[in-house]
Amino acid sequence: MATAKKNYARDNVPLSRFGVLVAQLESIVASAAQQSPDPLLCFDLLSDLISAIDEEPKDSILLWQRKCEDALYSLLVLGARRPVRHLASVAMARVISKGDPISVYSRASSLQGFLSDGKKNEPQRVAGAAQCLGELYRFFGRRITSGLAETTSIASKLMKSHEEYVRKEALYMLQNALEGCGGLAAAAAYTEAFRLIMRFGVNDKAPIVRIAAARCLKAFANVGGPGLGVVELDTSASLCVKAFNDPVSSVRDAFAEALGALLALGMNPEAQVQPRGKVQFPPAKKLEGGLQKHLVSPFVKASGVRFREIRICLTLAWVSFLQAILLKYLHPDSELQDYAAPVLDMLQEDTTADAQALACVLYILRVAVVDQMT
Template sequence: MARREADAIPLSRFGVLVAQLQSIVVSARQQTPDALLCFDLLSELVSSVEEENKESIQQWQRKCEDALYSLLILGARCPVRRLASIAMGRVIQKGDGISIYSRVSSLQGWLADGKRSEPLSCAGVAHCLGEMYRLFGRRVTSGLTETINIAAKLMKFNEDFVRKDALQMLDKALEGCGGSGPSTAYSEAHRIVMRVGVTDKSFIVRLAAARCLKTFANIDGPGLGHPELEGSIVYCLKALVDPTSSVRDAFAEALGGLLALAMNPEAQVKRVNKITVPARKLEDNLQKHFILPFVKVELEMFLDAFYVCYLR
C-alpha cells in the first residue's frame, strides 16, 4: 500500500525538465541538439530550481549535473553553455553542496586531458568551471593552480572565443578565491594575462584580459611585486589608445584600481608574504604614470594649436 502511494506522487517540474534534458543528451548521438530547444529548456530548469525545495533538488541533482556536463561536452553554443553553467551552479547551491568538489575535479580533468581539442566543448567546460569558482571559490582554492595551468593551455587555441573563455574562467577563479590561494598561482595567472592576454589580436580577448587586471586590483594584488604592478599600470596606459572603445574603458577601470592599490602598499601585502615597498616610491607612480602623461598630452595639443595659428 505504501509503495502504491509513493508511486502515485507526481513528478516535480524540476524532475520532468531533468528527464527531458537527459533525453536530449542521449539522442545527441543520432541528432545534434537543437540550440533553441536547449535554451528554452535550460531557462525553465533555472527557474524551476528556485521553486523546488531542497529535498526535491537532491533527488534529481546527480542526474541533472551529469546531463548538464554531457551537454557542455557535446559543444553547446554560447547562450546554451552560459545557461548550462548557471543551472549547474544553482543546483549545487540549493542541493547537496558537497558535490562541488567532485564536479570541479571532473571539469578540470576533462580540460586537462591533452586529447581535448574541440573548441566549443573546451569553451563550454571552461565557462562552467569559471562559474563554479565564482560561486564556490573559497571551497575549491586547492585546485586554483591546476585551473590556471588549464587557462594557459586554452590560450593556445586559434579560436578567439576559447581564449576569451579561458581568461574569463581565470578572472572568476581569481575573484572567487580572493587572496587565499598560493602566491605562485597568482604570479602565474598574472604572467598569462600580461604575456598573451593583453596583446591578443582579438578585442574580446583583450577585454577579458583587462578585466583580469581589474580583478587583481580588487583582491589586493596577491603574488604581485612592485615590478609586476608597475608593468601592469604602464600597459594599461598604453591600452588607452586601443581602437575598440570597450577595451579602452576596461583598461581605464583596471588602471584606476591598480593605481589605488599602488598608493596603498599596506593593503597589497596584507595576504602575501613579501618585502614591503616604501609608500613614497609607489606614490611617485601616480605622478609618473597618471598625471605627467596627461599634462604632456595637453601641452602637445597647445603647441600644435599655437603652430597652426602661427602658420596662418
C-alpha cells in the first residue's frame, strides 16, 4: 500500500524540468532498438539534464533518480559516442551525488559486471561503461574502495583491446579510481595497478594511451604512492626520463609532470602511504640522490637528435617538482632557494655558451623559484 501510494504521488505531481528531461531520455533509449539515438540530440538533452540536476531541489531529484540512472546506464551500454558518454557519465555521478548516494554501490557494481562480461565486448559500449565507472570513482572513491581490485582487473583486461580509445579509457578509469580511493584500498590492488601501468601502459603503441599511463603515474604520486618503495619510485622516475625520447611532444610533457610528482613524493617520505593488507611494506624512505640522478645528470648528458626536447622536458619536470614541494607538501617558500644550487649544476663549463641550456635554467629559477617566493 505504501509503495502504491508513493507511485501515485509521483504520478500526480506536476513534472519538473528534471522529470521532463528524464522522460525524454527514457523515450530515446526505448526507441534505440528501432533507431540509433541521434548524437546531437543526446548531447543537447544531457547538457540540459546536468543543468537541471544542479538547479532542482533534492526532493525532485529523489523522485526521478532511479529512472534517470537507468536511462543513463542504458544509453551508455548502447554504445554512445565520446562526447555523449562523457556527459552521460557526468550526469550519472551528479544525480547520485545530489540525490541518494547509496545507489552508487549498486551502480558501480552493475558497471563492473558489464565490463567483466567478456561477451559484451563492443568497443563503444565498453568505453562508455569504463568512463562512467571512472566518473563514479572520481566522485565517490572513498565509498567504493573495496572495488578497486576488481576495477584494476577490468582495466588489465581492457588493455588487451585492439581499439586504442578503449585502452585509453581503461587507464583513465584507473586514474580516477586511484585518485578517488586515495591510499585507502587494499595493498594488492595498488600493486596490480602499478604493474599494469609499468608493463603495458607506458609502452603502448598509441600516444593517447601513453599519455594516460603517465597521468596514472602522476595520480599514484599524488595519493602518496601506496605500496611504492624507493625502488619503485626510482624505477618509475627512470622510465619517465626514458620517455623524454618519445617522438610525440604531448607524451613527453605528460611524463615530465609525472616525473616531478614522483620525485616530490620521494623527497617527502612522511607523505608516502602504506596501504592496508597482510603484506608488510618496508618503512618509507627518502629517495636519496633522486634529483641528481633523474633531473641534473640527464640534462648534462642530453645528446642525440632530441637532446633539446629532453632538456625542455627536464625543465618542465623541475617546475612540476618545485611546485609540488611548495603547494602540495607545504614546504616554506624559503626552502626553494636551496634547490637553486642543483639547478645551476646543470650548467657545466662546456655548456655555459649553450643558449638553450642557459634559457632552461633561467626559466626554472624564475618560474619555479622566484615567482613562487614572491
